[in-house]
Amino acid sequence: MTSALSRLRGRFDKRQSSDQLSERVRRLLVTTLYAQPSSLAIGALCIICAASVSAWIADMPELYVAAAVLTVIATARVAAALALDAEAEGNSTATLELVYEIGAFSFALALGCTAAFVIIDGSSTQVEVLMVCNAVGYGIGVSARNAGRLTIAMGQLCLTCVPIAIACFWTAKPGFITLGVTILLLIPAMISICGNIFTVLRDSIASAETSARLADKMQVLARTDVVTGLANRAGLNHAMVETMMGVDEKSRLALIWVDLDRFKEVNDLLGHPVGDRVLNGVAKRLREVSPEGSTVARFGGDEFIIFCPINNRQDAERLASEIHAEIMRPFRIDGERLEVRASLGVSLLPENGNDADTLMQSADLALYHAKVGGRSRTCFYDSSMSRDLARRREIEDELRAAIQRDELSIYFQPIVDLETGRIKTFEALVRWFHPHKGELRPDEFIPVAEETGVIVTLGNWITAQAARVAATWPDDVTVAVNLSPLQIRAPGAALGIKSALREAGLDPRRLELEVTESLFIEDNHATAAFIEELSDIGVRFALDDFGTGYSSLGYINTFPFSKIKVDRSFVSGAQVGRKSDAIIRAVAEMGTTLGMDIVAEGLETIDQVQVVRDAGCNLGQGYYFSRAVPDYLAAMLLAQEREQDGRRASA
Structure with a gap:
């Protein structure tokens, strides 16, 4: 029936x-x-x-x-x-x-x-x-x-x-x-x-x-993100074109570019299914807070875009603030509390552009500045950002050419034993003498090199040059080279270091690689493999700028660091005082107990030298001893030191 x-x-x-x-x-x-x-x-x-x-x-x-x-x-x-x-x-x-x-x-x-x-x-x-x-x-x-x-x-x-x-x-x-x-x-x-x-x-x-x-159904599917149900990139482009065709001189629009901070960690630690649920939750909150007539799209990965009508800039600021607050509200997934942070870049029509492409570029630049400025913040586009971008692109192109034309030089700053006054190590520092612009400061081109990936080529070149020079020094003098996290994560990073040592004929035990604490936040597995591979052949590692980043004693306990460099802000910064002295003393005592060298950076006066020596630091670096000098002057300093030692022995 x-x-x-x-x-x-x-x-x-x-x-x-x-x-x-x-x-x-x-x-x-x-x-x-x-x-x-x-x-x-x-x-x-x-x-x-x-x-x-x-x-x-x-x-x-x-x-x-x-x-x-x-x-x-x-x-x-x-x-x-x-x-x-x-x-x-x-x-x-x-x-x-x-x-x-x-x-x-x-x-x-x-x-x-x-x-x-x-x-x-x-x-x-x-x-x-x-x-x-x-x-x-x-x-x-x-x-x-x-x-x-x-x-x-x-x-x-x-x-x-x-x-x-x-x-x-x-x-x-x-x-x-x-x-x-x-x-x-x-x-x-x-x-x-x-x-x-x-x-x-x-x-x-x-x-x-x-x-x-x-x-019609296929067209809808082609313009819809399968994870969140929002418009995808094609759907966003279509909506923006249709909206822009209907705007007049009085129309005002805002494009808000949202990038979830460190969302990769959510996928890596909790799995992609949880990550997709977080993306769905973010999409739902964005739909709820966006004004009527808005287009909300998932631009890709962990990036979202809201394209909406506004009345004025204050209206856009209020909306961006609401979006930020909504995203930062904790999520509850399977009973677990999960917090998400986001960076926002905002561009406005007609102030920042009269077409969709210009608005997108402006919002992207604003987002970049929000992330560079510390993440979890909102930046509105300003014309100076375009000038900065043009400047960075110019530096990037010229830096690539400078490496090929040998316009870069390696300078060496001595690290001195505070008890004997002898040079123990030279830190290799890159200098760029532009044929037309003169000397360019490292803080001008190093960040650009890191952002564009040129730092990998530059870092390998610095290591090779430093190893070649260090091979001419006495065997008891080592050379220290700063490494960028990007250089360490590049394919074949350890192989590049080994090749530089082999070509220079330098004993691996005479090379110190300085890394910062921020390295361990992004990718612990690749870092551990890199450090382990080079430590096995005798390369030493130093923790640079200790105390200024995401400090954790776990790093010191996990990785084979032989040296800790106390940041100059504790030695010669504006906040120097009883607290900074106590921090230096605590770090020095820890280093002594663990058998590690403690380097005080930024020493400029004899008083500062006396303070850090009394606190327990055994090595010092700064203008008090010497500025960074070319390789021939570094060799001269070593020769003078050896000559003085010979005189003392004869006496």
């Missing part, structure tokens, strides 16, 4: 869907009846002319009356076709079809009866041929024209031809009887032809409609 009901319900649903399709097809086919009223007028005019000529030839008042009736009906049909708008929703399909049927059937019946009358009268062969040929030709032609509505096509054909066939049989003449039989046989033949035409038309229209629906 249940199975039977299910089949019955399925048939009903299928029939209902088929009926809906048939109704849409019927509407379209009825519309085609009104598509070319000129064809109706031309056909009617030919028939009226034939009737009028027949009346003139036969001089029969009845034919004049018939011509007049045909003229009235044809005029009414053409007027109705012109007056009724088949595309208007107010005109129902049934009304349009009924009006057309009345006119078509009336004209066909009047024409058929006129031709039949001429046959029965038999007064003129010319008139018989003229009217019968026109009537039969009209019936065949109009049935093909109106095949989209099979009932109308067959009705017109029958009303035109059946009276003629009856008249032929009425005469009882063999020739007319044959004509009558031929006409009757013509009717089913035309019905078959028109039926085939109708089927083809109906199926073609149904297929086209289905294809159009699928195309």
Whole structure:
């Protein structure tokens, strides 16, 4: 019983869907009846002319009356076709079809009866041929024209031809009887032809409609992000183009670019399913806080864009603040509390651009400054950002060329034993003497090199040059080289260091690689593998700028550091005092216990040297001892030191 009901319900649903399709097809086919009223007028005019000529030839008042009736009906049909708008929703399909049927059937019946009358009268062969040929030709032609509505096509054909066939049989003449039989046989033949035409038309229209629906659906899918249901990049571009086409001089728009901070850690630690749920949660909050008329899109990865109308800059600032607050509200996923931070870049129309591409570039630059400035902040675009970008690109291009043209130089700053005053290590520092701009400070080009990836090439070059120079020094003097996190994570990073040592002929134990604490925040696995591989061959590692980043004693316990460098801010900074002295002393005591060297950076006066030495630091670096010097001066310092040692030994 249940199975039977299910089949019955399925048939009903299928029939209902088929009926809906048939109704849409019927509407379209009825519309085609009104598509070319000129064809109706031309056909009617030919028939009226034939009737009028027949009346003139036969001089029969009845034919004049018939011509007049045909003229009235044809005029009414053409007027109705012109007056009724088949595309208007107010005109129902049934009304349009009924009006057309009345006119078509009336004209066909009047024409058929006129031709039949001429046959029965038999007064003129010319008139018989003229009217019968026109009537039969009209019936065949109009049935093909109106095949989209099979009932109308067959009705017109029958009303035109059946009276003629009856008249032929009425005469009882063999020739007319044959004509009558031929006409009757013509009717089913035309019905078959028109039926085939109708089927083809109906199926073609149904297929086209289905294809159009699928195309619309595919277009929606192509513009929608599968994870969040927001617009994707293609959907955003489409919405922005449509919006920009409708803006006027008074329109104001904001483009807010949102980048989730450190979202990669969520995926790595909790898994991509949890990451997708976080993205869905962010998308929902963005939709809720965005004003009406906004386009909210997931631009890719952990980036979102809100493109929305605003009243003024204050309105954009308020919206950006609300977005920031919404994203920072903790998420609850499987009972776990998860906090997400975001950086925002904002550009405004018309202040920051009058087209979509310019707004995107401006918001991207603003986002970059928000991230460089410390993340979890909002930056509005300013024209100075473009100047900074142009400057960075110029430095990037010139830096690549400078490496090839050997415009860069390696300088060496000594690190001194605070007890003996002897040079223990030289730190290798890069200098750039531009042929036109003079000396460029490292803080100008090193950040650009890190942002653009040039730091990998630059870092390898520095290491190779420093190793080559250090190989000429006494065996007890080491060389220290700063490494960028990007350089360490580059493929084959450890292999590059090994190659530099091998080509220079430098003992790996004489190379110290200085890394900062920020290195361990991003990618602990790659860092651990790098440090382990080089430590195995004797390369030493130093923790640079200790106390200024994400300090953790866990780093010191996990990785084989042989040296800790106390940042200069604790030695010669503005906050130097009892607290900084206590910090230096604590670090020095820890280093002594662990058997590590403690270097105090930024020493400029004898008092500072005395303070850090009393605190327990065994090594010092700074202008008090020497600035960074070229390789030949570094060799001279070592030679002078060895000469003094020889004199002391002789004495």
